[in-house]
Amino acid sequence: MSGQPNSDRRTVRRQETRREIVGASWDLVREHGLAGLAMRDLGERVGMRAQSIYSYFASKHEIYDAMFLEGYQAFAIWMADAVDGDAAPDPTGAARATARAFVEFCTSDPVRYQLLFQRTIPDFVPSPDSYAVAVGVYAEFRERLSAIGVRDQATLDLWTAMLTGITDQQISNDPGGDRWKQLIDRAVDMLLADTRTHTNPESEKA
């Protein structure tokens, strides 16, 4: 995997700078909004001219792509931590914990949420690699719900709609507050009841 023909020191330094650029991008984006990321500002932040950034990223979209990837990796870690923390054996508790973790992850960093889950940057499309990671993380999330009893596609769709709906409303109508977050447990109970009604215990697939 490593030990490529080219110098090691150089490669390391390069990756460091790339990380520094992405880090500065997160800062700027949290200050000026996702669309407010300007190459010249970014250059100033990392101590170079805007054009020099093109030695590290082929375009601004490629920076967004790196952030996108980082965001999904953070999501995977966050969700894993959330379950390791409290090992609640009862299904209701587990479902609530999962839902709370999801909404908390999203609302804790609205700009990241915007980048990962909303299509808001004009022509940005994640690269195949980043997208693959996103799909993988989504599959994990799906498994988590499956363990709770959400197995068929329609039920899963209903759960995601409910949870993203709560998240969306929370971020856009009460940022920083908890008006919609308070509803999570109630929503989960409601969904669980509905899921039990609509899932026939014999069939596991759909």
Place this chain on the structure above:
Amino acid sequence: MSGQPNSDRRTVRRQETRREIVGASWDLVREHGLAGLAMRDLGERVGMRAQSIYSYFASKHEIYDAMFLEGYQAFAIWMADAVDGDAAPDPTGAARATARAFVEFCTSDPVRYQLLFQRTIPDFVPSPDSYAVAVGVYAEFRERLSAIGVRDQATLDLWTAMLTGITDQQISNDPGGDRWKQLIDRAVDMLLADTRTHTNPESEKA
């Protein structure tokens, strides 16, 4: 209201041109996306230079604002029609009709949905006037749900989260399809059951 000091013919002509500009904006926006509206393109579409548009609108945001207003007016009309159409006296049918009308309005014109319900244009903030109309329309929608039995704020929030969640998923993950739309009736039934559980019949306010 009319018969202002200034000429009538001129005022009429002016309003006509304004409408033409807004109409062309809708066209362009549906072709190139909400963020893809360019003043020069717009000018070409209405037969003038970009700068001349500034005789009618002080800025591009003011055009978005006019569209925003128009969108909410269309929303009010749509929802009114939806209920006049089928006079279903049973609460479940009424609730389903309302939910379907809402989602259908949103998905029938994704760009409009983006403008009205998502905060996606970098620095756009609706004018007080337009915003007031939006609030009024929202109040109507709220009354409609109130007639169904959704009276306290928390329950209303849950309903809006569910409906916007379905809409969002439908638009971003299955545009033009009906994967999430199919879930509307099920979601409404679920919400109704939940609402009856959480609404204590004595108290009407919360």
Place this chain on the structure above:
DNA sequence: TTCAAACTCCGAACAATGTCAGGTCAACCG
């Protein structure tokens, strides 16, 4: 009818954007 004001539209230009083309200089490898 005449005249000044208002309105409509235009060409030129400005600042800010992302990005490309070259050039310079140091670091690296054989």
Place this chain on the structure above:
DNA sequence: CGGTTGACCTGACATTGTTCGGAGTTTGAA
């Protein structure tokens, strides 16, 4: 040491929204 590679810069270009100043026309009153 010589040649290649990479990091960084200056300069420039096209495309954005928008401003300025000036034509030409319309309008309401004298």
